[in-house]
Amino acid sequence: MKNFRATKTLYLFVIPGLVYYALFKYWPIYGSQIAFRDYSPFLGFTKSPWVGLENFERFFRSPDFFLILKNTLLINVTNLILGFPFPIILAILLNQVRNKAFKKLVQTATYAPYFISVVVLVGMMYTMLSPYSGVVNAVIRFFGGDPVHFMGKPGMYVMIYVLSGIWQTCGWSAIVYIAALASVSPDLHESAIVDGAGRLQRIWHIDLPGIMPTIITMLILTAGQLLTIGFEKSYLMQNSMNLGVSEVISTYTYKRGLVDGDFSYASAVEMMQSVVNFVILISVNKFSKRFSDTSLW
Structure with missing residues (x-):
């Protein structure tokens, strides 16, 4: 209490954050019980039958x-394999650039797509990939090929989803690695140059080991979202022709919960997703702590 009285002003600053988490993070947990009930909005949480x-x-x-589990995992694993290294590579390349004007230009060009809304992004994709007026198919026709309905081909859906995501988020995700590279001691590079190490050798033996804890931490956080895919982009890219590969957990629960009104069933699916993500996060964190001494806690 003596410490509280001495620092009560600091505790006042904490109150808004505590209230936010209490109202929007912890209180909604009470409603998760509908996953175990045959929930009816007219009966409420406690009076709906327990199932x-x-x-x-x-x-x-x-x-x-x-089908839903396969689609969700396929998109996220593909994104993990292809998308996770891109911000690291971009950060390392930018760290090697000495021309400040060119460096700022590249940073701005790669950061900018992150601020485009998902709705606008998908609209751009439909416009550019249109089989009738899209610029991509215009190039294909110019070289004598037949137009391709990219957004309607199930085999192309995953790559379009992942590559567009890389283009939109790569620059923004690279910020954390650029910050980590800034903490690498210049003395190490100077010593390596004196010893005759080339640029690639310095990247491999100095830069990468220097940011490895950050890479592992980001990998753990990414693995903890292995069953989570953003609803907006999946739903907007979805159509009757690619439904077999575009139906993921988030779009499925939306249709079953809000469209069909089966709230309990949709909540159970979402809870299963959260539990599996939590188990994966704990497992990957424990594995990382054992073999690399880097973990979230």
Whole structure:
């Protein structure tokens, strides 16, 4: 209490953050009980019949279960393999640039797409990839090829989704690695140059080890979202022709929960997703702590 009285002004600054988390993070947990009930908005949380794990069993027995799980994992694993290294590479390349004007130009050009809304991004994709008036198909026709309906081809959906995401977020994601590279001691580079090390050798033996804790931390956080895909982009890119590969957990729960009104079932699916993500996060963090001494806690 003596410490509290001496620092009570600082505690006052903490109150808004505590209130925010209490109202928008912890209080909604109370509503997660509808995953275990046959929820009716007219009966409310406590009066709706308790059904236990029935909603979870319905999802696991559903013919959509494996399709949705496969689509979600395929997109996220592809994004992890292709998209995760790009910000690291971009940060290392920018760190090697000595021309400040060119460096700022590249940073601005790569940061800018992050501030484009998902709606605008998908609209741009439909316009550019249109089989009738899209610039990409115009180039294909110019060289004598036939127009391709990119947004309607199931086999192209995952790559279009992942590559457009890389283009939009790569520059912004590189910021954390640029900051980590700034903390690498210049003395190490100077010593390596004196010893005759080339640029690639210095990147491999100095820069990469210097930012490895940051890379591992970001990898752990990314792995903890392995079953999570943003709803907006998936839903906007979805159409009847690519539905077999574009239906993911977020779009599925939207249709079953808000469109069909099956709130309990949709909540159970979302809770399953959160639990699996949590287990993956804990497992990857423990694995990282054992083999690299780097972890979130």
